[in-house]
Amino acid sequence: xxxxxxxxxxxxxxxxxxxxxxxxxxxxxxxxxxxxxxxxxxxxxxxxxxxxxxxxxxxxxxxxxxxxxxxxxxxxxxxxxxxxxxxxxxxxxxxxxxxxxxxxxxxxxxxxxxxxxxxxxxxxxxxxxxxxxxxxxxxxxxxxxxxxxxxxxxxxxxxxxxxxxxxxxxxxxxxxxxxxxxxxxxxxxxxxxxxxxxxxxxxxxxxxxxxxxxxxxxxxxxxxxxxxxxxxxxxxxxxxxxxxxxxxxxxxxxxxxxxxxxxxxxxxxxxxxxxxxxxxxxxxxxxxxxxxxxxxxxxxxxxxxxxxxxxxxxxxxxxxxxxxxxxxxxxxxxxxxxxxxxxxxxxxxxxxxxxxxxxxxxxxxxxx
Ligand code: GLA
Numbered sequence: 001x002x003x004x005x006x007x008x009x010x011x012x013x014x015x016x017x018x019x020x021x022x023x024x025x026x027x028x029x030x031x032x033x034x035x036x037x038x039x040x041x042x043x044x045x046x047x048x049x050x051x052x053x054x055x056x057x058x059x060x061x062x063x064x065x066x067x068x069x070x071x072x073x074x075x076x077x078x079x080x081x082x083x084x085x086x087x088x089x090x091x092x093x094x095x096x097x098x099x100x101x102x103x104x105x106x107x108x109x110x111x112x113x114x115x116x117x118x119x120x121x122x123x124x125x126x127x128x129x130x131x132x133x134x135x136x137x138x139x140x141x142x143x144x145x146x147x148x149x150x151x152x153x154x155x156x157x158x159x160x161x162x163x164x165x166x167x168x169x170x171x172x173x174x175x176x177x178x179x180x181x182x183x184x185x186x187x188x189x190x191x192x193x194x195x196x197x198x199x200x201x202x203x204x205x206x207x208x209x210x211x212x213x214x215x216x217x218x219x220x221x222x223x224x225x226x227x228x229x230x231x232x233x234x235x236x237x238x239x240x241x242x243x244x245x246x247x248x249x250x251x252x253x254x255x256x257x258x259x260x261x262x263x264x265x266x267x268x269x270x271x272x273x274x275x276x277x278x279x280x281x282x283x284x285x286x287x288x289x290x291x292x293x294x295x296x297x298x299x300x301x302x303x304x305x306x307x308x309x310x311x312x313x314x315x316x317x318x319x320x321x322x323x324x325x326x327x328x329x330x331x332x333x334x335x336x337x338x339x340x341x342x343x344x345x346x347x348x349x350x351x352x353x354x355x356x357x358x359x360x361x362x363x364x365x366x367x368x
Contacts, residue, residue: 010118011036022154025175025229032164054100080148108318113157116141164363198322217247253290277313284315293320
């Protein structure tokens with residue numbers, strides 16, 4: 001048994017544009033970020049995985065000789081990944097894993113996908129697999145989240161933290177998994193991540209309800225037309241074939257946001273940041289009015305950010321219902337932008353924002 005320590009890191013992700021499209025078979029544009037979860041790993045020899053976390057007081061102990069049961073809390077993500085990899089035939093090594101995160105949890109930056117993908121990567125690497133298939137790893141972790149944890153998320157988060165590329169965003173077709181990495185070159189501007197500090201509980205929130213409403217929309221269209229996912233619907237399909245008014249609003253967001261991702265991809269490639277910013281603003285308004293996942297905290301951020309000098313676009317990021325927003329801000333104005341936005345937010349909401357420094361980073365990996 002080796003007493004040597006190995007180190008691993010999995011980034012979180014920020015979605016630049018393309019929200020609530022992944023489980024509708026649409027396009028999304030996320031990027032992995034330098035905020036994430038770190039792990040130090042030591043071998044054991046007792047058929048156990050023992051995990052601790054600098055952020056949580058509970059320890060997670062998994063006996064690899066016994067059936068793995070569901071539990072609540074952060075250990076569930078670890079248990080789910082161990083179980084699904086075991087079921088897939090991986091000989092799980094006995095390990096002691098210590099996690100520590102500089103990624104806030106429950107803030108819309110994919111802390112759960114980061115934990116799942118980190119554990120899946122560690123287990124495969126420690127089991128001696130040399131060429132870990134990052135896309136298969138992402139798909140397995142999505143299954144864990146959907147069926148073991150019970151959140152009916154799409155593939156965006158797991159895909160971006162597993163496959164991320166430094167200084168690039170990925171434009172991902174969530175139906176086919178075809179993807180293109182696009183350099184994020186923003187010149188005098190930079191993305192700022194803003195935490196509303198309103199916590200978002202994904203499983204307990206309206207996430208699964210939105211997914212259900214999109215299924216209603218798809219079913220209504222499918223009565224008249226053979227399409228596989230809502231992402232394939234045209235605007236006419238949405239306006240003429242969906243009778244349920246709520247489902248129709250959700251589908252309208254899906255149609256329009258999908259167009260915005262493609263336009264944003266073009267704008268990014270052409271260095272047209274003003275256009276990119278306008279698309280971010282339109283995305284936020286659609287998430288507010290048609291998808292209804294913003295709330296007063298996220299609206300206060302996005303709608304006030306763009307009135308402040310230097311900011312050319314702002315939107316919520318992630319599932320919504322609280323969590324983080326992202327703004328595109330002139331670098332020379334960033335300090336005053338943060339200060340002004342924080343003052344407005346605190347006076348309207350009653351508590352301050354947090355801001356994070358980050359870079360766009362590579363996906364999960366072993367660290368030296
Ligand atoms: C969460 C889910 C993702 C995606 C986003 C919304 O982060 O885990 O799959 O649906 O919300 O875009």
